[in-house]
Structures are given as structure tokens and as C-alpha cells.
Amino acid sequence: MQVPLLDLKAQYTRIKKDVLAAIGEVLDSQMCIGGPMVKELEEKVAAISNCKHAVGVSSGTDAILNSLMSLGIGSGDEVITTPFTFFATTGCIARVCAKPVFVDIDPKTYNINPELIEQAITEKTKAIMPVHLYGQMADMDPIMEIAAKHNLYVIEDAAQSISSTYKGKKAGSVGSCGCFSFFPSKNLGGIGDGGMIVTNDDKIYHMLFIMRNHGSEPKYYHKFVGGNFRLDPIQAAALLVKLPYLEDWSQGRRDNAEYYNKKFSGTSVGIPYIDPNCVTIYNQYVIRVPKRDEVFKKLKEQDIGCEIYYPVPMHLQECFSYLGYKEGDFPEAERAANEVMALPIYPELTDKMKDYVIEAVLESLK
């Protein structure tokens, strides 16, 4: 049997007619930049995120970049974040010439450990950027408390966690702003790159809005240097078709996770820990196993798609060597990088496929 990590064709087959019709509508209108579908998607994503505003952008990466630029973060500033994340989180901080400052993760949730944040704050700190990894929100209450005390912005990297909750609050609605990605492998994935920023703050919204379009206001008058961060209307069209399914798809992932959890309980497989304050959307189902690389290899041999998110923490990336971190600085992030692996969790998985994966994992551990 073959079980891919993700099967986008299975999803597409069910919505193909509607996606093609929606794209046709954009083409017929020849509104090739912006237009009503981008606006409609912004309104709908703002609504499901319990936020007042949303700004469609070209990718999750540009959502983070635009957020940093719009908050005026740049040279001489420091941004506190997790070393255990996708590159874009840290890459954007470096691209605005600010300094990424890492603190270690909570080994259970893999998210930033709020207890370690305060000691990393200096007079240069401007923001905290928690990442809601694998679909589960970070422990936001203590993060917001620290941010309020030190007058810091909080940018939520919610690229993997659209519509997940923490104490009933939606991802993206807690901090100064929240960043989503519509990369095809995310729970709400486009047919190419796309992203969105949500916020409840009118002033931040205004900056995000104008920075998306070269900082111009009015047209051809530039008080700020922004970029071309616009969301493609063809992406908006496809995403509008997919959005009504998001809740069902995320529930399908949770059901699959429960299925795995039951079969892995009482074995040496470390199953995902979900904070009782959180509802996860399981963008990834990540297990912790001894001899991870061996297990990984054995699964691949049996045609099971699996992946390591992420094998090298950010403080050990070559491009960040100038920051002066070394091995051993963030032991929990480093341990996670050596022990975690993601299994197929997409909603269209059948019981047979899950059983095949479970058996292969358990067999590989014998």
C-alpha cells in the first residue's frame, strides 16, 4: 500500500467543478489584481478569526514580513521568537534587519515556553513572535501579560493554525496581528501561494493595507517604503470555494489523530500533547520516537509519506551563525529536532491506510 503524507488530488476531486467555475469568473471579469473575491475572502477570514480586519497577501511569509514592516520594526530592534519553526518566521525578522532572539520551547507542545521570555527582553525588544506550531496555539495568556508589561507587539505566526483556538479565542485574534499561510499543504490551502493577516487594531490594519501596495497613499504618494504583497484573485477564488469545508476538514484530521492516539497508547510512541486550553487543527500529526531516523527510513521503505518538521532549529542554521548561538543553547528545540516526525493526517485517509501506518510504526520500533 502507498500512503502519501498529503493527497491534494483526493480533496480536489470533490470540489473541482466549483474551483474551475470560480477561476473562470475571475478570468471573465479580467479583474486580475485585487477585486471582489479578495475582499470577500478577507471579510470571511476575518469573521472566522473573530477579527475586525483582514489583509490578503501573497504568502504566509509576506504576511509576516508585512506585519514587521507595518509595525515599524527594523534595524536595531529585537524580536523574541522560537528556534523550532519554519524558516520564514526567523527569515522575515532578519530581512527587516532586526535581530531574532530565541528562547527555548515547551517540550510537550513544541511551542515557545513563556517562562523563558522575560529573561530575553532587553531595551531593544520590540515584539514577541510566537508560532502556533502543527495547528496548536501557543500559551498566549502569559505571553500577552509579558507583552503588556513591557509594551511589546505580539505577532502571531498562525501559518499552520487558522481557526484553531486557545481558551475559545481564535488564532490571530489575540496578539497585535496574526499571520496565515495558504500554502497548499496548510489546512486552508490555495492552488499556489497566498496568505492573510488579521487584526483587531484599526491603525495596524491601515498600515498593513498600504504597505501591501508599496506604502502608497494616495496612489503614487509614498510616506513609507512597502512592497508588492498582494493576494492573487485566482487564489482568492479557489480559497473561497474551500473555506466552507475548513471546519469539516480540520475535524477529519482530529478524528484521524484520535484513531492514531488510541492505537499508539501504551507503546513507546510519544503522541502529540494537546493543551486542554486549545483546540488544534492538526496541520501536522507529530510523534516523538526513539531512533527517529531509523523509523523514518523504515516508513519510507514501505511507501509511507512522512516528514521531519524541522530537522535543524533556527539557531543552528548556517545563515544565522552571525547571531552567535551554538549547539546546546536550546536543548528542548534540539531534542525535538532529533526526535519528531510527522505522519499522514489529511482528512481523506481511510482506516485501512491509518492501520497500515500504525502497524509500520509499531513494527519499526520492535
Ligand SMILES: *Cc1c(COP(=O)(O)O)cnc(C)c1O
Ligand atoms: C508555512 C509557514 C510559513 C510561511 O508560509 P508561506 O505561505 O509558505 O510563505 C511561515 N511560518 C510557518 C510556521 C509556516 O508553517
